Structure formats: C-alpha cells, structure tokens
Amino acid sequence: MAGIKDVAAAAGVSVATVSRVLNAHPSVSADAHARVLAAVDRLGYRPNAVARSLRTAQTRTLGLIISDVMNPYFTELARSVEEQARALGYSVIIGNADESPRLQDDHVRTLLDRRIDGLLVSPTDGGSPQLLDAARAGTPTVFVDRWIPGVDVPVVRADGRAAVRDLVAHLHGLGHRRLAIIAGPAATTTGSERVDAFRAALGEYGLELPEEYVGQGDFQAESGRRVTEAFLALPEPPEVVFAADNLMALGALDAIRARGLHLPDDIALAAFDDIPWFVHTDPPVTAIAQPTGELGRAAVRALAALIEGRPARSVTLPARLVVRRSCGAPATAAAHPSRPRPRSNP
Template sequence: MATMKDVALRAGVSTATVSRVLNGHTAPTPETRDRVLAAVDELGYRPNALARSLRMHRTKTLGLVVSDLLNPFFAEIARAVEDEARAHGYCVVFGNADENDEQQATYVRTLLDRQVDGLLVCPATDDGSWVAEVAQRGVPLVLLDRTVTGATVPVVRADGSDALRELAGRLVAVGHRRIGVIAGPEDTSTGRERLHAFAAALAALGQPLADDHVRHGDFRRASGAAAAAALLALPEPPTVLVAMDNLMGLGALEELRRANLSVPGDVGLAVYDDQLWFPLLDQPITVIAQPTVEMGSAAVRSLLALISGEQPTDVRLTARLIARGSCGEGVPRP
C-alpha cells in the first residue's frame, strides 16, 4: 500500500506538505496542491483513518442502540439516523437491545470502548443507571423516543397526546362504548404516557376506560395477540381494540383473524405507529403515525451539537392520526 512518503516523493514535496493538503490546509501554491492530489490518485493512497482519529480525538462514528431492531418503527429511525449522520461525515455503529436492560448495557459499554464520538439510545426501560457510566466517560448522549429515570440529557421524541385525543373522539362518535386497550409495558415512558393520555381523553368524553379492558404487552407481536385474546374472552368484549404499538397491533390483527372476526364488521382496530402495509389491507388500518424520519434526523443533529460543545434543548415532534376506516365508521354498535 502506498504511504504518505510515497506520495511526497511522487509529488516532489515534503510529507508535511502532503499532510497539509490532505487535512484541508493551504498548500504553498495551487500547483503544489494539484501535484499532491495527482500523486494521491496515481498511487491510490488512502490515509489511515484510525491514526488520524486518534490524533484528533475523534473517530467520526456515532453509536445507536435501539430497543428492538425488528420493530419497523425503530428500523425506520435507524435508517434516518444513518442517513443524517452520513450527510455530516459520520458512520453509525448499531446495537440491538432486544427490549432488554442487560443487553442494552452491554452494547452501551461496547460502543464506549470503541470510542464513538457520541451515543443515541432508545431506552429499553425506565432504568437509567447506565447513564452515569456514559457521563463518566465524557461521551455526549441523546435519548430517542423514551426517557429514563434521573437522566438530564437531551431527548428527541414524538407527542401523541393530541392524536390520541382525536382517536378517542372518533371512537366515541361512531358508537364505541366498550374500548379495549393493548398498552405497552408500565416500566417504559411511552407505555405509560400513551395509556394515560388515551384514558384521560375518554374520561373527558364521559366514557371512562374500564380497568378490565386494559392489557399490557411488551411491544412484541406475541404479547399483542395474547392481550387481544384475553380482551375478546371477556363476558362483554370490546367492540374496538386500540394497540399502542405496531407489533402489538399486528399480533392483535392475527388474533382477530384466528378467531374469524372481521375488521371492522365484528371488531374495530386502531394502532399506534404505522406500517407500510397497513393501508394495503382489505380494510386499511387507522393509525397514529409518528414522524420517524424527523425524529432520527433531529436526534443526530442534537448529538452533533453536543459534540461541538453546544447545549441543545429537547425536541418534541407531533404524531398524527390517520383515519382509514378500520374503527367501524358507519357500523352499528350494540
């Protein structure tokens, strides 16, 4: 492999001049710069990125730990993070926590050991004990989608309270009185907040959410199916199910199909988070769509601001309701 010395000999300059040209500094003359760049091309020289990063105390890499890479929501965020980071000259190293605190902590430590310039984490649970280790290592940190206990770092998330309020109004308006909710885990901020916002909206409409019409899942498909089965087995089952996550919504839909129940003829269905194929079903699914691309991009910008020594504020984007008819508009309700 060609070295900087080889480039210097080919261009007829010192290695210091080659270094200046490659690092964007002014060369002695434009002609000298052209000779150096021509020698680089002819020899196929590639600078040692690792050595350069150690000198600059930067690796030009960001770490991203997501809660569940199989979840389309987090996959879309990961893609947006990668796109935004690449636009700023950074690479992204991914870790999948698999909704598990211990696995999350392992990836966080691994990324710290790899000397990433900053960390983006979508927390698996409320447990924020790992944040202290990140702070001790002096690595900038931004949280995505969920918060953790005791952390005072920037957070980028979407607020779905208005969309949930609108959904509650639509369900009541079309005659639903028995509303079942498949909520997320109680030890996650999104699990609690979505349930509380929706329950408050229903209460304000004079239709309080019954305790036995709420089941908690783990943001996975199987838990959505199990919760739907439990709700449908009630003496007076819900006339509509609201799943507070796309994978739990998929599980609920599978359970409805297994029970030979039609949507929305027998049971309505609404899902928090969208999927590309939700609009393609025989009855397109009503969803609350989060601005995933904007969330991922904003998180990278916040992290780069931290790396630059700035103090960015929290970013709160807005989720929106997309009504597609799966909640039974026009279907009589008992």
C-alpha cells in the same frame, strides 16, 4: 497500502504538507498543493481513518442502540438516522438491544471502547448502569423515541397526546364507548405515556378506562395476541382495541381473525405507529403516525450539535391520526390531502 509518507515522498514534500493539503489548511503553495494532489491520485492514496481518529480523538462514528430492529418503526428510524449521519459525515454502528437491558449495556460498552463520538439510544429500560454512566461521564448522548426520566440528555420524540385525543374523538364519534388498550412495558416511557394519554382522552368524554381494559404487552406481536384473546374472553368485551405499537396490533389482528370476528363490524382496531403494511391489511388499519424520518434526522442533528460543542435542545414533534377503515369510518373519511384516497367500493 500507500501511506502518507509514500505520498510525501512521491510529491517531494514533507508529510506535514501532505496533511495540510488533505485538511484544506490554507498555508500551502499552489505548486505544492498540485503536486500532492497528483501524488495522491497516482498512488490511489486514502487516509487511514483509524490513525486519524487516534490523533484527533474523533472517530466520526455514531452509535445507535435500537430496542428492536425488526420493528418497522425502528427500522425506519434507523434508516433515517443512517442517512442523516452520512450527510453530516458520520458513520453509524447499530446495536440491537432486543428489549434487553443486558444486551443494551453490552452494546454501550463496545461502542464506548470504540470511542464513538456520540450515542443515540432508545432506552430499553429505566436505568441500565453503563448507559447512565456514559451519559453522566459526558459522552454526547441523545435519546430518541423513549427516554429515561431524570437523565439530563436531549430527547427527540413524538408527542402523541393530541393524536390520541383525535383518535378517541373519532372512535367516540363512531359510537364506540368501550375502549381497551394494549399497553407497552411500564419501564419504557412510551409504554406508560400512551396509556396515560388514552385515559386522559377518554376522561374528556366522560369515559372510564377500567382495569380489565388495560392489557399488559411487551411491544411484541405475541403479547398483542394474548392480551386481545383475554379481552375477547371478557363477559363484556371492548368495542375497540387500541394497541400501543404496531407489532402488538398485528397480534391483535390475528387474535380477532382467529375468533372468526370481522373488522370493523365486530370490533375495531387502532394502533400507535403507522407502518406501510397497515395500508395493505384488510381492512387498512387506523393508526397514529409518527414523523419517524424527521425524528431520526432531528436526533442526529441534535447529537452532532452536542458533539461539536453547540447546544442541543430536546425536540418534540406531533404525531397525527391517520384514519383508515379498521374502526368503521366511512372510507371517504380517510382522506389525508396529500395521500391517495382508498377506493370506496366494497
């Protein structure tokens, strides 16, 4: 493969001049400029990014560590991150932590070895050593979706409090009084926050969130099923199940169906994280939608700022309630102005 030396020889200039042309350095004569370009073209020369990285100490590569790639929410996040990174001239190496702190640390280590310019993480737990070291050592880092309290790193996330309040209002308006939640792991910020928001919102209506209405899940479908089964086996089962993420909602859906129960008449279901599939289930599932794409883009922008020495601030975007039919709302209430209205015929 042709190197910069070959180009220099072919153009009759030094490697320094070739490099200048390639990097748009101003002091190059028009003549030399043209000859270099011609030589580059003729040889099909492409600069070796590895060599460039060694010299400049920049790889123009971002590391993205995702808790669970198979979760559609994170898939969408990853997609928007990759897109925005590409737009800014960065490539992305993705690591799937699978909700395992060990795997997460493993990824941090290889990414650091590869001298990525920055790290984008939705941390799996509260304090995996490698990650903390990296952040403290000054590796440009941004947390997305979840974060680790006490670590001074910009956080890009959605605030679901208002949407959860809207959800509770919606449920209360429909006459529901016994509301239960399937929580995520307490070690994750999203795990605990959503329960807090839910409890606070219930409080505004003078409603309690009894212990037995808080099920402990792990953001995976199976745990949603298990918890829901337990709910249904209660002497006084809840009227509504609110799942703290989409996969657990799925498990809940299964458990409900397996019992022969019907949504929304026998029990209501709502979920945190809206995903395309919720439109296609029967009935469509009421959910709290995060601005996932914008979250990914904002995270990359913040990270790029950090990398390029500009200041980066945390970003919190509002989530919003998307009412569908799984809680018993009249179909027409689902209206969201810019979205197609679901059919109203039964």
